[in-house]
Amino acid sequence: MNNISKIAIIGASGFIGSALTKEALSRGLQVRALVSRPERLEATTQLEVVAVDVLDTAALIAALQGVDVVLSAFSGHAQTDVASYYQRGVASILAAVKAQTDIPRLLLVGGAASLEVPDGSMLLDSPNFPAEYRGTAEGAYAALQLLRAETALQWSYLSPAAEIFPGDKTGQFRLGGDQLLTDTNGKSRISTGDYAVAMLDELQQPKQLNRRFSVAY
Numbered sequence: 001m002n003n004i005s006k007i008a009i010i011g012a013s014g015f016i017g018s019a020l021t022k023e024a025l026s027r028g029l030q031v032r033a034l035v036s037r038p039e040r041l042e043a044t045t046q047l048e049v050v051a052v053d054v055l056d057t058a059a060l061i062a063a064l065q066g067v068d069v070v071l072s073a074f075s076g077h078a079q080t081d082v083a084s085y086y087q088r089g090v091a092s093i094l095a096a097v098k099a100q101t102d103i104p105r106l107l108l109v110g111g112a113a114s115l116e117v118p119d120g121s122m123l124l125d126s127p128n129f130p131a132e133y134r135g136t137a138e139g140a141y142a143a144l145q146l147l148r149a150e151t152a153l154q155w156s157y158l159s160p161a162a163e164i165f166p167g168d169k170t171g172q173f174r175l176g177g178d179q180l181l182t183d184t185n186g187k188s189r190i191s192t193g194d195y196a197v198a199m200l201d202e203l204q205q206p207k208q209l210n211r212r213f214s215v216a217y
Contacts (some may be wrong), residue, residue: 004204006030008067008104010054010074010093013040016109016164017073019192021047023169023200024071034063054089060096064104069203070097073109076139086139090146094153103153107203110157111140112164112188115180115214123162123180144212156208158199160190161216167191173198173215181216190216 007024011017012033021041024031031047038051052063054074064070072093076086090108097106113124113133123129124137147155161181173194174181182188198215202208 004029004068006032006067007069007071007203008032008034008064010034010070010072011109012049012073013037014073014075015166016075016160016192016195019196020071020073020109020199023193023196024203027200027204032063032067034060055092057092057095057099060092061099064096064100067104069105069107071107071109071199071203075109076136082135083139083142086136087142087146090139090143094146094150098152105154105156105203105206106147107199108143108147108155108157109199110144110159110212111137112159112162112180112214113137114141114144114212115159115162116178117180147210147212150210154206154209156202156206156210157212158195158202158208159212159214160195161214162188164190164192164195167193169193169197171197173217176214176216178212178214181214183217188216 007029009021009031012021013035025046033041033049034052038049041049043049050063052059074089076082114122117123144157147157180188
């Protein structure tokens, strides 16, 4: 899929979205940034900035026309009912992608909470899982289930480590599947820069079609 030239990044100015945008631009890709607050980004010859409400499916359909791949970093962190808002947003994104004449591939920024811990349960089910992250985690897990039921498009879902922090790329990380990756100290961490590298690598050289994969140090 080296013929990819133009991609759409939904939520391009967010915590993870901004790292994805930076990495995509560094690789020479044309980026259409779909954001709710366009003033956060400065348009260039390589970066097109489009204001769009993800829940407005008709507007999203129009905004996605002509791109080769859709990369969603959509997040509902600022909403009161995070899980419900996130699920409605992802459903709108799926509908908009499938409405395209040539259905582009979809890559989704996922969550870590649905990854399995050593006893086979999900991290989300751990007794000490932080309550403030539960809404986001439940929404991200619901999005994964929606994707797994899809038959009309090619998708990939990248779960970060349990802790994702602002940081530059090192290019030194591990990829996994449905299990939570930890280092020799039992920590599960990844920088936003290295997360973006893993996602853009998959975008340009697909190896995780129609499945969830994970990344950590």
